[in-house]
Amino acid sequence: MTDVSAAAQTQQQQSQSKLATAGLADNFDTFLTLLTEQLKNQDPLNPMESEQFVQQLVQFSSVEQQIASNESLEALLALQQTDAQLTALQFIGKDATVNTTYSLLENGEAKWEYGLPQEAQSVELLITDETGKQVRRLDGDTSEGVHEVVWDGKDQAGNTLPPGVYQLEVVAKDADDVILDYAVRVTHRVTGVEMSGGQAQVSFSDGALVLPATLVTSVRESRGQPATDTASGSATQTGSQVAA
Structure with a gap:
């Protein structure tokens, strides 16, 4: 990346x-x-x-x-x-929240957070692989605020896809069918730092995903691998309302 x-x-x-x-x-x-x-x-x-x-x-x-x-x-x-x-x-070994639409499919799931500035009439969540091919479509939460997307790593036909980098596109529309702005972020543990083109880059999952350090919005001590409920392919809303 x-x-x-x-x-x-x-x-x-x-x-x-x-x-x-x-x-x-x-x-x-x-x-x-x-x-x-x-x-x-x-x-x-x-x-x-x-x-x-x-x-x-x-x-x-x-x-x-x-x-x-x-x-x-x-x-x-x-x-x-x-x-x-x-x-x-200083980010290495810590959980970094990054403004990006890319996330890692690891251990059978990938996570994103997307934020809406207002309530939407409809929200489509389109997941694509590294080649740009759409592999899954989900219905998203339409309410204002930040929502978590937990994807089970399966395509539209129910086939399990390989681990790797996947991208989330949010298509949110209001009652007048006008497309709304949105923000997407992910949180992953930083495994390395490198310089590329004079710019600091942070890597996740031993280099599987590499992003500019300028996209990092917050860093915190790693909480390990908390237990999560395996997703059935739908988007779930987080309990906290964090500004997008």
Whole structure:
């Protein structure tokens, strides 16, 4: 689930930054050489005008400042990336709640939470596999608030599907058949942290699902594997009403 395109884009930006800095450095050296030769070979009877000399010195200083600024920004970016990774390392072994529509089918079930801003007339829950193929359709709770979806890992024909990453789409409509906004989140135990494309990534189930650490909204000590009632394929509402 790691976003390869984002990593490639970040790498390309870093390469462009290095090339730009190298170009500035080359211009800086060339400018310094030309200025030195100009001073050495100027006509003593017709020396360089003071205003012209000052302008060249200003240009010289401007290029030097650009090089220093680029190097400082790159150093700051590296520090931010390191800090993000160190912060994310504290997530390992804990339960993280993440704003994502992806969840893991493990031990015969997958869970999501979806939130509705208002009561809906109808709610369809569409579950797709990693290829985008729809494998199950469920009827969801239509009331306002946050609702838990517990899926038993079976397709529409009742066949048991293999463990892996599955996605939930919520189609909620009001009485006028207008589609409502919704939010989806999942909670899984973090098993690892890595850097990809300059961005901290958290992994779940030993890398089966990898998501940006910026999507994590809360982290708490792992509660282990609490006993749950095996779902029959319907969505059930949670007792607590947490803001979506």
